[in-house]
Amino acid sequence: MAEKIGITTTIPVEIVLAAGFTPVDLNNIFITDSDPPALVRVAEQRGYPGNTCCWVKGMYGAVKKNPYINKIIAVTQGDCTNTLAMVETLQHNGMKIFPFAYPFDKDMTFLSDQMQKLAGALGTTIEAAEGKRQELINLRKKLQTLDRLTWEENVITGQENHYYLVSSSDFNQDPEKFEKEVDDFFSEIKERAPLKKNIRLGFAGVPPVLSDLYRFIEEKGARVVFNEVQRQFAMNPECDGLLGQYLSYTYPYDIKGRIEDIKREVKKRGVQGVIHYVQSFCHHQIEDIILRDSLDVPVLTLEGDKPGAMDARTRLRIESFIEML
Amino acid sequence: MPDKKVSNYLKYAGLDIGSRATKFVVFDGEKVVHWASELTGYDPVSLSRKLMDGWLFDRIIATGYGRHLATPSIAPRYITEIKALVLGARFFYPECTAVIDIGGQDCKVIKINGKNGIPEFEMNDRCAAGSGKFLEVMAHTLGFSLQNFGREALQSPERLKITSTCTVFAESEVISLISKGIDRKSIAYAVHRSIADRMNVMIEKLNVSGRAVFTGGVARNDCMAALLRESLPELEVPDNPEIIGAVGAALEALKQ
Structure with missing residues (x-):
């Protein structure tokens, strides 16, 4: 069985697979754990401040709970500095860290150098990673279809869309098995009638730490037909090579590219309002200013803190937003 | 009747x-x-x-x-309650531009004609600071009745400020001001000012102007209404907010 390697966010996973490792998205093992709040407490008991993002604390707790992870690829630029401090606390206790940086200005040479460096550190080549990219194209195309079925044919719920797209950061640690899961899902929804919800919402921002968000939105008569960052995780398979694929990925660069992507998809998918999800104590809360200014549709900024069900105020915010739309 | x-x-x-x-x-x-x-x-x-x-x-x-x-x-x-407040406020003031609501546990600013003509709103974060409960706790700490709290604050000889935004920490700060011998009316004013400052952040974020309606139990507080009128001079307070x-x-x- 291939050795597992943790990743703190989406990185060129093809390099990891080409090197013979199994990628493990630490965010995914945190949020799908049987008790995510307990993992946050592990970090707090170690001394992590209360006013630190729960995703970061949860990743720390997830690593502690899964001792098979002794190597981590950490995104040191293009994500948050709290993640950097988190991996430093792990490194302090012997964890092997491979840094990976996305250039703020999408500098092609910089990104290419980073990819080369990561490939070298893991004992593989960019050519081998390109081969893995080719192998994954079919799966990525299926995820594209899944996304299209969500907004165009309206047969997939926002929660289902979220689950499959967000899982593509590490393909649930097994691309083959994951592809089979996607195929089975397609068979399951073959006969499904289009979902009848009047209000079409977009979801922008990092994946939510809240467990009941999508279900609650649907209960209130609306539906998420666009999951911005999750869709980005699935990548556009029609790009020019590995470098092109990770340059067209919007999340780790400046917010301009993200806004252009959101505006285009909002128009194409007939989105009537956007929920901008921000995590408490996250730098993306500041970017909310730009996002609100830039979008032409109403925006609800929703803040999540601890993992679990939403509180009454968050529910009221969503319900009022849907009611107004 | x-x-x-x-x-x-x-x-x-x-x-x-x-x-x-x-x-x-x-x-x-x-x-x-x-x-x-x-x-x-x-x-x-x-x-x-x-x-x-x-x-x-x-x-x-x-x-x-x-x-x-x-x-x-x-x-x-x-x-x-967001929709209910808009409907209620527009019934009494058909031309109103916004609702400023300070209730028992939270506060809200609703701009009636937001983006695409749809109301936009802001609510305070998950704590009691900036709410009626905060005023109640502070009135009690300072020995005022809730009914007279605003009136007494308006008679403050000084324009003090408290810096804490958390109800619990603000109470400690108020107690430390009492121990320094500061006039309790001045402290009362500072408490009101801290809520008004929080409300103003939301008012400015939504770019609210014109004839707004002040609702919720706290709208009965004269000092709160006076402080909010500094940024919204046309603020209306209904008879039974x-x-x-x-x-x-x-x-x-x-x-x-």
Whole structure:
């Protein structure tokens, strides 16, 4: 069985697979754990401040709970500095860290150098990673279809869309098995009638730490037909090579590219309002200013803190937003 | 006032189960013919039934934090307090631009014509700072009655500021100011100023101007209204600001 390697966010996973490792998205093992709040407490008991993002604390707790992870690829630029401090606390206790940086200005040479460096550190080549990219194209195309079925044919719920797209950061640690899961899902929804919800919402921002968000939105008569960052995780398979694929990925660069992507998809998918999800104590809360200014549709900024069900105020915010739309 | 037991014309009711107080209004299509309010306590459903006891009406809509509790046993439907406040405020002030609501446990700013003509709103974060509860705690700490708190604060000889935004920390800060021998009216003013500053952040974020309506129990506080008028000079305070949400719910009942 291939050795597992943790990743703190989406990185060129093809390099990891080409090197013979199994990628493990630490965010995914945190949020799908049987008790995510307990993992946050592990970090707090170690001394992590209360006013630190729960995703970061949860990743720390997830690593502690899964001792098979002794190597981590950490995104040191293009994500948050709290993640950097988190991996430093792990490194302090012997964890092997491979840094990976996305250039703020999408500098092609910089990104290419980073990819080369990561490939070298893991004992593989960019050519081998390109081969893995080719192998994954079919799966990525299926995820594209899944996304299209969500907004165009309206047969997939926002929660289902979220689950499959967000899982593509590490393909649930097994691309083959994951592809089979996607195929089975397609068979399951073959006969499904289009979902009848009047209000079409977009979801922008990092994946939510809240467990009941999508279900609650649907209960209130609306539906998420666009999951911005999750869709980005699935990548556009029609790009020019590995470098092109990770340059067209919007999340780790400046917010301009993200806004252009959101505006285009909002128009194409007939989105009537956007929920901008921000995590408490996250730098993306500041970017909310730009996002609100830039979008032409109403925006609800929703803040999540601890993992679990939403509180009454968050529910009221969503319900009022849907009611107004 | 019409006999509450006899309904010879259509009447509509609104029930606003708030976090601190529950309000019930009966509306005859033109005016409020009855209203009642009591602290919500631990059993809002029984309290609602008590407030409604003996009143006949044709339709009722619930709103407020307890809206789900009231549906469907008391009211067949509910609306959120954001919508209820907009409906209620526009009934009394048809030209109003915004609603500034400070209730028992939270505060909200609703801009009526936001992006694409759809109302936009901001709510305070998950703590009691900037709410009626905060004022209640501070009034108690300073030995004022809640009713006179605002009036006393307006007589403050100094324009002090407190820096804490958390109710618990602010209370410690207030206690330390008391121990320094500072006039309690000045501290009262600082407490009001801290809430007004929080409200102003939300008011500015939504770019609210013009004739806004101040609702919720805290709107009865003269100092709060005076401080909010510094940024919104045309701010209106209805006669019974705490029932605006319940009136909005009754108006929704009328529409159906």
